[in-house]
Amino acid sequence: MATGEMHSTNCGCKGIRTCLRCEAEESKRHLLQKNELIHYDFIYDPVLKSAVPEVENGTQKSFVFPGIFLWENFVSEDEERELIARMDQDVWRESQSGRRKQDFGPKVNFKKRRVHAGNFTGLPAISRHLVDRMSKSPQLASFKPVEQCNLDYDPQRGSAIDPHLDDSWLWGEHLVTINLLSDTVLTMSLDQGWGDMDDGEVRVAVHVPRRSLIVLYGEARHRWKHAIHRKDIHSRRVCSTFRELSEEFLQGGEHEKLGSELLDIALRFRGVPL
Structure with missing residues (x-):
């Protein structure tokens, strides 16, 4: 089946x-075979703001993990x-990897770097x-979202999202x-090595409680990939992700006028899913 082609299943x-x-289809089974890498596994400690070894074996040391803000009981x-x-x-x-979605945001072509309001009516x-x-929150005092994406995860569909950078x-x-x-668990990963761990993939498990808010910024936003693995979806999970505009679309940026237009639409809060 060619890349980009829709599957016969729903x-x-x-x-x-x-x-x-779709994994029940013969044409998809070969994609389940993945190369095995050396993995260094850590757990994020929100109090220490550090990644601590999943198993205390003396060979791996904790390290400061920047760029995570967790607001429990949001x-x-x-x-x-x-x-x-x-x-x-x-x-x-229906969306990728067993998810369902509702989009509230502008129409975007990331490959061609084009964006316009389209049918966007706001959040x-x-x-x-x-x-x-x-x-x-001081962490989000200047945060002005221009897009909201609701995602529905269900273990019966094998819902997940692969490691990626936004x-x-x-x-x-x-x-x-x-997170609702x-x-x-939000799994952060880096396959280019970290400190003495330069021969495999470093993974940090960030436990995200029900009804909490989590923010990725700095290195966690721009350097570390993030994912939700299938094994960490045990019952229905719904999340709402909010995104803000880059500096290119804010005051003084190349596309300031378009950015102002999109923000004006977003923050009217009259949106319907696209």
């Missing part, structure tokens, strides 16, 4: 992406129920109070995610 996977549905149980109920009133569309109304609450041409310094319905 899923949203393309190219090398897979879920439990939303209440009642807010969580309301958020999920409102999301489920809208259509969930959803229910997000207004969430964005206002975010701004109360675009930095359009999207700015902070990636903000609200279940705890999960």
Whole structure:
């Protein structure tokens, strides 16, 4: 099956992406065979703001892990129920790797570096109070989201998201995610070596509690890839990820006028999923 071709099953996977549905197809099984690398595994300690060895064996040492901000109990149980109920009133569309999604944002072609408003009508109304609450934190005082993506993960679909770096041409310094319905693990990875660990992949497991908010910035945003592995989805998980504009689209940037237009639409909070 050629890259980019849709599968015959009712899923949203393309190219090398897979879920439990399309993995049942003979044409996809070869993609499950992956090269084995040496792995150095750590767990993020939010108090120490450090990555500590998963197994204390004396050969691996803790190190400061920059660029993670975790806000536990960002939303209440009642807010969580309301958020999920409102999301489920809208259509969930099939996406890659067993996920479903709802997009609220401008129309973007990252390869050609083109962006325009398209049918974008803003972030959803229910997000207004969430964005206002975010701004109360010094870490997010200047954060102005221009895009929101809701993702639905389900173990029965084999939902996951592969290690990746978010675009930095359009999207700015902070990636903000609200985690709903279940705890999960965000796996940060670096395959270019770190310190004395230069012959394999370094992985840091960041435990993300239910109803918490997590921010990636700095090196965690721009150098370390992030992923949600299938093994860390045990029940339905819904998340909302908010992205801001890069400096190129802000005051003084090359595309300041377009950025101002997109922000004006986003922060009207009248959006419907695209």
